[in-house]
Amino acid sequence: MELDLTSTPERTILDLRELQIPHLRVLGRYRYLRAHPPLADHAHPGMMEISFLARGTQNYWMGGDCYRMTGGDLFVTFPDEPHSTGPDPEHCGLMYWFILELPEKPEGFLGLPDGLARAYWGGLRSFAHRHCCAGPGLQLILERVFRAAETSQGPLRAARMHLALLEYLFEIVALSQRAPMRALSDAVSQVLEYVDRHLEEKLSVEVLAREAGLSVPRFKARFRSETGFPPAEFVLRRRIERASQILLRGRSSVLDVALQVGFCSSQYFASAFRRITGMTPSAFREKLGGGRPQDV
Secondary structure, three states: OOOOOOOEOOEEEEEHHHHOOOOEEEEEEEEEOOOEOOOOOEOOOOEEEEEEEEEEEEEEEEOOEEEEEEOOEEEEEOOOOOEEOOOOOEOOEEEEEEEEEOOOOOOOHHHOOHHHHHHHHHHHHOOOOOEEEOOOHHHHHHHHHHHHHHHOOHHHHHHHHHHHHHHHHHHHHHHHOOOOEOOOOHHHHHHHHHHHHOOOOOOOHHHHHHHHOOOHHHHHHHHHHHHOOOHHHHHHHHHHHHHHHHHHHOOOOHHHHHHHOOOOOHHHHHHHHHHHHOOOHHHHHHHHHOOOOOOO
């Protein structure tokens, strides 16, 4: 798959090859206020991709496994590994992705002297975590790269961007050498499990706060901090995610699917489904599932 270098009002992509620094390829950032179509299965020959989700949620699929990201999470793919968002759209949120070549030998890696090149190269090639919580600090470093690209001129522009990217990669390597941060507290993890078991039921904030053992105000603040969404929006998105799976594998009507995941009407279900996935339930099944079942 060729590198995507197309910027839009919603996303900015920097072609790092212009810096003429070995092995740097692409840094991208999107701020999506609405869902976008699923990201097709693809791989980057000889390149590593480091995706950092600053805000929102996103699912990535690899080899049949689904990695569910929330704000502050990191997802890493190594050279030639196919990955996609599967049947899931690219959700609204703030995401950064960094692609760099990962050569077979460390000499000259990132334009660094031999000792530093070997340290960075070895740390990235042995990165231990496919998916982990990195915390919010990485966003500040990445934003320095974008500011340098927008405001600097001449050789200093390349130098500032190079230094910030090296700092970012240093934090990635350091993360690999320690236990990753827990993405979710016990209280919020318990609530997420409860939501998945009771999607067809009415899940009010009061019910979820009681399950977490917290007051409603404290629960709402903690839940949003850890997942990136208010509780009601998260429940809605989990219902849409479950509905997507049922639509692709079953022969139920759209109304039956809506009822199975806790919607009281097919009209509300269709409206919410389109807002989050960018497609109606019928169009989603037609495009990704072959349109097998007959809807009513």
